[in-house]
Amino acid sequence: MNLKSILSICSLAFIAYSTASCSGNEPDKPSSGNEQGQAITLSIVDKQATPETKALYSNLWTIGQKGFMFGHHDDLMYGRKWYDEQGRSDTKDVCGDYPGVLVDDKN
Secondary structure (H helix, E strand, O other): OOHHHHHHHHHHHHHHHHOOOOOOOOOOOOOOOOOOOOOOOOOOOOOOOOHHHHHHHHHHHHHHHHOOOOEEEOOOOEEOOEEOOOOOOHHHHHHOOOOOEEEOOOO
């Protein structure tokens, strides 16, 4: 294994372990607050947003307060020395879990 591969794997592992998981906060509750200690109330422009959309928005906001989520393009489609193996992921192989955000370009 060459130095570039080792650095890539170490970087990927660091990013994956630095991510925060979703919280169980209720979507219509205020978050912990901003830098000045003022409470922040989340609001969505679409007043007909589903409860699932509100929960997703709230969880993404919570994650943003704690850290970030690692994303990977085509993570489940192909990787190093493999292609189209169901459930396979280089990120999972290295870090033990899938990325928090997946992107897939399907035409």
